[in-house]
Amino acid sequence: MPDEENDAAAPPPYLAAEAIADRLRDRITSGALAPGNPLRDAALAEEFGVSRNTLREAVRLLVHEGLAVHQLYKGAAVKGLDVADVHDIYAARRALELRAAEQSFTAPQQALDGLDRYVAAAERAAEAGQWNEAATCSLDFHRGVVHLIGSARLDRFFRTTVAQLRLAFSEVPIEAEFQRQWVPRDRELCDLLRSGRRAEAAEGLARYLDDSERQVVDIVRAVHSA
Amino acid sequence: MPDEENDAAAPPPYLAAEAIADRLRDRITSGALAPGNPLRDAALAEEFGVSRNTLREAVRLLVHEGLAVHQLYKGAAVKGLDVADVHDIYAARRALELRAAEQSFTAPQQALDGLDRYVAAAERAAEAGQWNEAATCSLDFHRGVVHLIGSARLDRFFRTTVAQLRLAFSEVPIEAEFQRQWVPRDRELCDLLRSGRRAEAAEGLARYLDDSERQVVDIVRAVHSA
């Protein structure tokens, strides 16, 4: 039984600050720490049972990932997206995902078929009514699309970027009808990519991103005016 | 005289760790700290006159930027590029720069004309024989191309990525003839973009990146076998 995985009390397979950052990231993406919520190091350090210094390093990691913002002498707080952020993120998504779709003919068929697994998982989660899980799988599918480009650096960038995008949803309850529409569109895009109709796939993806951006902008506006 | 700018002894306009990270980054990109060089915190902390803890935060920033690598209980060292890294970086460059060229028709003419300033600076530096400066201006031009996409997040990503690319050059002396060829090609690409011939620009850019990648791979192979 090599490489056990008791994530809780295991001695450090990696730095303590990264472990704390993981736990904080979970709290943020799950909505337990809402945008705007300050991250006070003394309190959090005691709560996690680490030194204030280690916790500060963890927070700095989250700032670097764009999940928190930092102000000198005012500390860090969970990042709240504004409309400009959403446009910025979708400009990046369009660049990467459309590029990936357009150059998808260079990817091996095996890689394209691998995308199906994410969409299938999203479909299963949607049928079971687990909308949060469905959203996760949907984003995994889009990560898979970007992965076709073949750059681990871009993969990491995209992962942190969509993590930021989820900040917009962490303050509003997930409405089933709000999420339901996306899974069949993912299915359609996936099938178009697998069958090599990349022009249609790119076009569908462009519409998908336009619609998605509109929805997120609406959410951010609603939160902002609340 | 508000807001004096004695960069040396000025009280922190921003975090001390970031200031130290800047100075370390300069040393790395200038080649004073060669790839593989370990970053021992005790020594560097004393040299920069900061505490070991602050220096560790600075090093962590560089690790996050990809300019250094970290191993548990073995500390950090300046990152050395291997061939896989170069392929990874150029996959990202192709995705972003080609995408930017293809969608350049959505950019205002003013933004396209702004690119000229970087190429002009590169030409001046090349004529003066300042090849390092010319390389910097050339990369500024390519950053400007990516900027057309309109995502600050992608801009930051691209900036750190090309900074990593410079690691490949920090171990070899810059040969004039090696660098001379790129400036006229930048000029050609810039003019194609400004005149709206984006298909030709994209094609030329693709060839440019292919040639550039080959050159960097050769350099990395030479360093690796040395």
Place this chain on the structure above:
DNA sequence: TCACTATGGATTGCTGAACAATCCTGAGGT
């Protein structure tokens, strides 16, 4: 009542020393 000040506490940024865990080197033994 409405500004404006100031004062004390809370929080942050950073330091220096300490300690355990791990790595590395080299001497010694077989």
Place this chain on the structure above:
DNA sequence: ACCTCAGGATTGTTCAGCAATCCATAGTGA
């Protein structure tokens, strides 16, 4: 030549503390 195993060096982390800055609240003056 190979193994072992001390000893030092380096790293990861903690703790206590201090200066700088923010924030809220109270007081002051008009």
